[in-house]
Amino acid sequence: MSKGQVTSRxxxxxxxxxxxxxxxxxxxxxxxxxxDRKLVIVVNPLPREEVAEEARELETYLEDYLDLDxxxxxxxxxxxxxxxLRFGHAQVAIGMGSLPAAVALEVADVDxxxxxxxxxxxxxxxMENPYxxxxxxxxxxxxxxxxxxxxxxxxxxxxxxxxxGYIFPLYRLVQLGxxxxxxxxxxxxxxxxxxxxxxxxxxxxKNGNVDVxxxxxxxxxxxxxxxxxxxxxxxxxxPLPSHVVLVSNSLDRGLKExxxxxxxxxxxxxxxxxxxxxxxxxxxxERSVDEHLGPxxxxxxxxxxxxxxxxxxGQ
Numbered sequence: 001m002s003k004g005q006v007t008s009r010x011x012x013x014x015x016x017x018x019x020x021x022x023x024x025x026x027x028x029x030x031x032x033x034x035x036d037r038k039l040v041i042v043v044n045p046l047p048r049e050e051v052a053e054e055a056r057e058l059e060t061y062l063e064d065y066l067d068l069d070x071x072x073x074x075x076x077x078x079x080x081x082x083x084x085l086r087f088g089h090a091q092v093a094i095g096m097g098s099l100p101a102a103v104a105l106e107v108a109d110v111d112x113x114x115x116x117x118x119x120x121x122x123x124x125x126x127m128e129n130p131y132x133x134x135x136x137x138x139x140x141x142x143x144x145x146x147x148x149x150x151x152x153x154x155x156x157x158x159x160x161x162x163x164x165g166y167i168f169p170l171y172r173l174v175q176l177g178x179x180x181x182x183x184x185x186x187x188x189x190x191x192x193x194x195x196x197x198x199x200x201x202x203x204x205x206k207n208g209n210v211d212v213x214x215x216x217x218x219x220x221x222x223x224x225x226x227x228x229x230x231x232x233x234x235x236x237x238x239p240l241p242s243h244v245v246l247v248s249n250s251l252d253r254g255l256k257e258x259x260x261x262x263x264x265x266x267x268x269x270x271x272x273x274x275x276x277x278x279x280x281x282x283x284x285x286e287r288s289v290d291e292h293l294g295p296x297x298x299x300x301x302x303x304x305x306x307x308x309x310x311x312x313x314g315q
Contacts, residue, residue: 038069039259040090042081043276044097044243048074054275058266065262066255079313085110091248092259095277098241098296099163103313105246105289106306113260114245115287118280121217121224128282130292132217133238134164136172137231139205144212147176147235152190153211156201160194161312163296164216165201168237171299176235181304202227216240218280241292243277245284260286 039062048055055072062070073090075081078100084090086108095116096104104110120132138144144153158165170183178188185192193210195201201213202223212234215227245263247256266273267283274281300306 038071039066039092039255040084041070041072041092041094042075042084042090043072043093044095045075045077045081051275054272058272058276061266062259062262065265066258068255082108082313085246085248088248088250091251093246094263095243096246097163097243098293099161099167099309100313101244101246102293102296102300103309105293106310108246109249110246111249112244112246112289112293113256113286114263114284115292116242116244116277117282117285118218118242118278119221119282120280121221124228126221130242130285130287131239132164132242133236134168134214134216134240135233135237136169136212136235137205137215137227137233138212139208140230140232142211142232144234147173147178150212150234151178151188154191154193154209155185155189156193156195156204156210156213157185158195158198158201158214161309164218164238164240165198165214167296167299167303167305168240169214170305171303172235172237174303179303181302182308183303183305198227199223206230218242218278239295241296243281244292 041062059070059072062068073084075084078097081090081093081096082100082104085093085104093101093104093110101112105112115130117128117130118132120127120129122129122133136147138150144150157169160166170179170185173179173185173188174181174183179185180187191210193201193204195204195213198215198219201210202215204210205213215224215231217224218240247259251259263284264286270281270283273284300309
């Protein structure tokens with residue numbers, strides 16, 4: 001084989017390798033950057049038919065802003081939201097609660113660029129904050145003066161999946177040395193009631209069916225004020241993080257930045273975003289994971305509850 005033929009073959013091989021590398025790069029871009037595919041967003045579980053018009057409006061707004069096909073999906077549970085992010089079926093989650101968000105950060109390759117600023121009540125004052133507090137309360141005529149006195153008493157929690165109504169109240173008991181991790185309220189209280197909501201627990205306390213309950217500063221203002229007028233605060237806990245936006249780290253940096261800009265521009269439409277984030281949504285705000293979810297992650301670790309919620313959400 002002549003020198004010219006060898007050179008020609010080498011040139012052909014190099015060209016073939018270059019084309020192959022370009023094809024691999026383009027496939028990688030299509031699969032992982034989101035530039036060449038649909039952007040899929042999951043939102044808090046709710047019946048799609050109730051917000052169909054708003055979902056179309058939000059999809060159209062984001063498509064125009066990003067110049068990209070956008071689809072909003074409505075998973076049946078927060079566990080399904082986490083799974084969608086974990087396995088790449090969705091690249092964005094809007095309005096995810098702080099507990100499932102903390103779990104998602106453990107199991108999925110995601111970032112938390114934005115948090116919700118919401119209308120909350122802190123120390124009796126209505127404020128706009130990305131955090132709030134919850135409170136252990138007893139009736140005004142109750143003989144109990146401290147959490148220590150409540151050992152063996154009847155307690156009402158709104159939900160075992162509630163950051164403000166379960167995790168942080170138990171965290172406070174651990175901090176006070178009244179519970180050992182893994183925190184179980186039955187180790188301290190004589191009777192534990194899961195009321196199904198803050199209003200139900202307040203009714204149970206008001207009617208004397210339990211001795212202590214939990215109320216949070218992000219419940220409807222009328223409920224919070226009524227509960228506070230009819231009760232005494234024994235302990236408080238917080239700051240409790242609001243809902244967040246999670247974004248897959250597989251997204252191209254430029255697309256991610258434009259997405260954040262688009263969501264921040266929706267601060268001009270709080271009425272629309274309340275449908276997908278929370279009823280007390282005010283605006284989005286840029287916050288870091290440590291700054292926003294740090295207190296919750298610490299609470300989960302120090303109560304020994306993190307493994308439980310990893311299993312609870314299907315891990």
